[in-house]
Amino acid sequence: MSHLTPPQPPDTEAPSKAPPAQAGPGGDVGRRRSHPPLARGVTVGTTVLAAALLLGALALPNRLDLLTPPAFLRIPVEGIVLAAVLLVLPGRPRRVTAVLAGVMLGVLTLLKCLDMGFYSVLQRPFDLVLDWILVDDAADYVRESFGRTSEVLAIAGALLLVVAVPALTVLATVRLADRMARRRPPAGRTTLALAVAWVTCTIFGLQVGGAPVASTLGAQLVAERVRAVRAGLADARVFEAEAAVDAFARTPPDRLLTGLRGKDVLFTFVESYGRTAIEDPAMARQVGAVLTEGTASLKAAGFDARSGWLRSPVIGAGSWMCHATLLSGLWINNQQRYRHLVSGDRMTLNKYFRKTGAWRTVGVVPGVRRAWPEAGFFGLDRSYDSTHLGYRGPYFSWSPVPDQFTLEAFERLELGRRNRRPMMAEIVLASSHQPWAPLPRMIGWQDLGDGSVFGPIRRAGKDPAEVWKDTESVRTEYRVSVEYSLRSLIGFMGRYADANTVLVFLGDHQPRPEVVAGSPRRDVPITIVAHDPKVLDRVAGWGWTPGLKPAGDAPIWAMNQFRDRFLKAFGPRY
Numbered sequence: 051m052s053h054l055t056p057p058q059p060p061d062t063e064a065p066s067k068a069p070p071a072q073a074g075p076g077g078d079v080g081r082r083r084s085h086p087p088l089a090r091g092v093t094v095g096t097t098v099l100a101a102a103l104l105l106g107a108l109a110l111p112n113r114l115d116l117l118t119p120p121a122f123l124r125i126p127v128e129g130i131v132l133a134a135v136l137l138v139l140p141g142r143p144r145r146v147t148a149v150l151a152g153v154m155l156g157v158l159t160l161l162k163c164l165d166m167g168f169y170s171v172l173q174r175p176f177d178l179v180l181d182w183i184l185v186d187d188a189a190d191y192v193r194e195s196f197g198r199t200s201e202v203l204a205i206a207g208a209l210l211l212v213v214a215v216p217a218l219t220v221l222a223t224v225r226l227a228d229r230m231a232r233r234r235p236p237a238g239r240t241t242l243a244l245a246v247a248w249v250t251c252t253i254f255g256l257q258v259g260g261a262p263v264a265s266t267l268g269a270q271l272v273a274e275r276v277r278a279v280r281a282g283l284a285d286a287r288v289f290e291a292e293a294a295v296d297a298f299a300r301t302p303p304d305r306l307l308t309g310l311r312g313k314d315v316l317f318t319f320v321e322s323y324g325r326t327a328i329e330d331p332a333m334a335r336q337v338g339a340v341l342t343e344g345t346a347s348l349k350a351a352g353f354d355a356r357s358g359w360l361r362s363p364v365i366g367a368g369s370w371m372c373h374a375t376l377l378s379g380l381w382i383n384n385q386q387r388y389r390h391l392v393s394g395d396r397m398t399l400n401k402y403f404r405k406t407g408a409w410r411t412v413g414v415v416p417g418v419r420r421a422w423p424e425a426g427f428f429g430l431d432r433s434y435d436s437t438h439l440g441y442r443g444p445y446f447s448w449s450p451v452p453d454q455f456t457l458e459a460f461e462r463l464e465l466g467r468r469n470r471r472p473m474m475a476e477i478v479l480a481s482s483h484q485p486w487a488p489l490p491r492m493i494g495w496q497d498l499g500d501g502s503v504f505g506p507i508r509r510a511g512k513d514p515a516e517v518w519k520d521t522e523s524v525r526t527e528y529r530v531s532v533e534y535s536l537r538s539l540i541g542f543m544g545r546y547a548d549a550n551t552v553l554v555f556l557g558d559h560q561p562r563p564e565v566v567a568g569s570p571r572r573d574v575p576i577t578i579v580a581h582d583p584k585v586l587d588r589v590a591g592w593g594w595t596p597g598l599k600p601a602g603d604a605p606i607w608a609m610n611q612f613r614d615r616f617l618k619a620f621g622p623r624y
Contacts, residue, residue, distance in 0.1 A: 097229050100222035104129065107155050107219055108268055112165035112175065120259025125248045128268040133241045136227045137234060144227055152223035156216025158268060161275070163211065171366040173563055173570075178275055179282030180384040282386065289387050293380055293396050298617050303406045309588050309620035311408055311472075313580075314465065315552045317399070318477040319373060320535050321417075321449075322484065322528070323557030325359065325573040326566045328599060332522075333529040338599060340533050344540035345597040348579060351544055356586055357577040357600035358593070360609040362559040365572050369417075369478070370424075372558035372574075372609065377428060377476070379613030392427040399613055401429035403474035410471045414439075414460050416451040417480040430476070434463060443501025444508040446481065452490035453481040453535050455501050457542040465546060472550070482535045484562060485514040486527040492537055495545055521564050528565045540598075543579065553579040575600050576612070588619045 108126035111117055132151055136144055164176040167188075193201035230237040250256075251264040298306070327337045345355060363375050363383035374382040374391055377398040382388050403409040411431045415422065418435035425433040436450040439459040446452060451459075460477060464470075481490055488511020490504055497503055517523045539555060547553070557574030560566050577598050580586055592615075595601040607615070 096225060100225040103218060103222045104155065104226065107159045109265060110159060110162050111267070112162040112271065113169045114166050115169075116261075117166075118259060121261070123258045123263070124261070124265035124267070125244060125251060125263055126265045126268060127248055128266075130241060130245050130248060132223075133226075133230065133237070134245075136230055137238055137241060141231075144231060145224065148223045148227035149220055152220030153216050155223065155268075156219035158271065159215050159219065160212060161271070169563070171562055172368070173365050175274075175278075177278060177282060177384065179279055180285075180386045183385050282384075285384070286386060286390065289380070289390055293391070293394060296379075296397055297614055298402065299397060301621075305622050306402055306406050307408075307617070307620050308622050309585070310552060313550050313552045313582070313585070314472055315403070315409070315474045316477060316554065317377075317475065318479060318539060318553060318555040319369070319558045320532070320539070320555060321369060321478070321480050321482045321558060322561040323482060323532055323535065323574060324362075324365075324560030324566070325571050325575065326560055326569060327529065327532045327557075328575060329602065330525075330567065332525060333532075336529060337532055337536070340536050340540075341597070341599040344536065345599070347540065347544055348598075351547075352549070352581050353543065353547070353579050354581075354583065354586055354596070355577050355579045355598050356589055356592070356594035356596060357575060357598060358595065358604045359573045359600055359606040360556060360576050360612060361606055362557070362572045362574050362609055365560045365566075366562045367484075367559070369483075369558045373476070373478070375609045376556070376612055379610050381608070381610045392424045394427075398428050399616065400474060400476060402617060404429050404431065408472060409474040412460075412464050412473055412475040414456060414475065414477040416441075416456050417449065417478060417483070419450065428476070432464075434459070439463070441501040443504035446488055446490050446504075446508060446511070447485055447514055448483045449480040451480070451501070452504060453479040453538040454490070454492060454495070454541070455498055455504075456480075457538055457546075458495060458498050461542070461546045479535050479539065481538070482528070482531040484528075485518060486524065486531045487512040487514040487517040489527065489531050489534060491534065492541070495541070524562075525565050525567075528561055547581070549581045551581060552585055553577075555579070573606055574609075592619075 105126070106122060108129050109122045109124045111121050136148060139147055161176065161178075168174055168176045168181070189201055189205060192204050248264045251262065256263045327333050328341075348355065360376075362372050363381055364371055371382040371384075371388055374380075374388055377400060378391055378396050380387070380391060380396065382391060397405075400411045400413075404411045411429055413425055413428065413430040413433040415433060416436045416439060419437070422433060422435060439451055439456060440462070441451045441455055441459070443452070443455070456477070456479060460475065464473060464475065488508055490507055493503060493507075512527065517527050539553075543551070543553060554576070556576035559574060560569075560572055577600075578586065578589060578594075579598075593605050595604045
């Protein structure tokens with residue numbers, strides 16, 4: 051009897067072993083088998099969204115006025131090159147390249163957003179070397195104009211963009227890289243077709259919306275930034291050489307400003323008072339009327355005036371750079387130059403007045419709310435900021451103190467003092483600073499008191515958020531603010547100036563692009579007002595226009611040229 055086990059028939063009921071389901075980029079395989087239409091929809095949808103995000107980021111312009119639907123009907127060459135590179139790379143290098151490309155594209159997108167903001171205010175792109183400090187100034191401006199809550203929301207939104215934009219572009223690039231690797235043949239044919247289309251559009255110069263269909267915007271932007279960074283780094287050396295030249299540095303004190311001895315000389319900057327306020331058809335009649343009436347009223351009081359134009363180093367913002375340009379005789383058009391200037395020993399107009407020993411130098415800067423160490427550099431014996439003018443009234447948006455009160459406080463604190471020396475004063479009028487709402491209005495000089503009288507005027511003023519919904523409203527309120535500043539200054543001269551008062555007043559820069567309506571002009575008016583005819587005789591050769599309003603064809607000087615021309619005109623006559 052055999053003890054061998056007989057063979058058994060195969061067990062047809064035993065389950066067969068299958069490989070475990072694995073997850074892929076499109077989701078779990080099991081789910082895809084259970085819901086194939088849904089899985090395909092998710093896969094296709096995320097891929098299309100990723101492609102649209104990358105295409106949008108590459109085609110996104112860096113100026114708000116170019117942000118139109120046709121701007122996105124472009125074929126960006128950078129996308130074609132990136133797709134070709136990802137197609138030929140193997141697994142890990144492809145993934146690393148996709149991540150790096152996504153980060154770079156995210157940073158480029160953020161840079162475009164910064165450019166949009168800078169073009170909107172300053173009519174120029176963001177400078178990667180020189181402009182970082184202005185980001186902090188922008189936060190201060192939002193807080194002082196719209197409140198602390200708006201500042202917090204703006205900062206939170208900016209931080210969210212800084213994190214979210216690169217994260218999204220990285221995820222989108224990695225997603226497309228993986229899908230292209232899984233479907234190389236169709237991805238390769240699509241990339242080739244796009245390359246042929248790009249070359250064809252380039253050859254025939256095809257355009258849409260006034261711009262080429264074959265786009266190289268990203269590459270151009272990077273190249274421009276590289277050149278700008280190099281120029282910014284080299285500019286420090288250029289500025290150092292410029293600052294070393296001063297034609298009056300060795301002039302003896304007794305030969306400086308001899309034509310103004312015994313006079314009170316008031317250099318007054320009117321915020322955002324630009325050529326647009328005088329020549330734009332929507333403003334010329336009203337502002338011109340103020341200047342014409344002012345010329346007549348001052349003439350009746352024994353004053354005469356001459357007016358011309360200066361070309362400002364900036365537009366839209368950056369008043370401190372304009373002040374520094376006029377007073378130092380150096381072209382200060384970026385923050386790096388300003389910092390180098392105030393950390394050096396360059397002689398300013400203030401310092402030259404003080405050097406003579408014949409003048410006390412004073413600064414009235416109501417826009418300053420914190421420590422201002424630059425007062426020492428500019429050569430001011432005494433400086434009054436917004437907290438030292440005796441003002442107890444409300445803020446008017448960005449401007450802490452209405453111009454009329456600022457000028458009355460200057461009279462009370464300095465100009466009206468008895469038994470004093472002649473004075474050289476630098477005065478900044480800030481009521482015409484954006485956002486131009488709410489605005490103060492003229493009241494009786496005798497009613498100013500401590501400024502509390504402005505409370506009802508402030509409460510009845512316009513909401514800046516409402517004004518800024520409409521460009522024409524912005525332009526109107528800008529005009530009204532300039533009229534107020536000019537009326538304040540003309541009224542001050544009529545009330546407090548005497549035979550020994552000399553006023554030099556000017557705009558610092560043109561207002562924002564919304565107000566100048568696309569004009570590239572950077573000119574600002576400048577006027578000299580004097581009672582003594584000998585003062586204006588000194589500038590007779592300048593060719594300036596009689597009165598407070600410069601003619602359209604009056605001479606235009608670069609603002610940094612004024613210091614030396616002024617010192618020469620009022621120096622010794624041979």
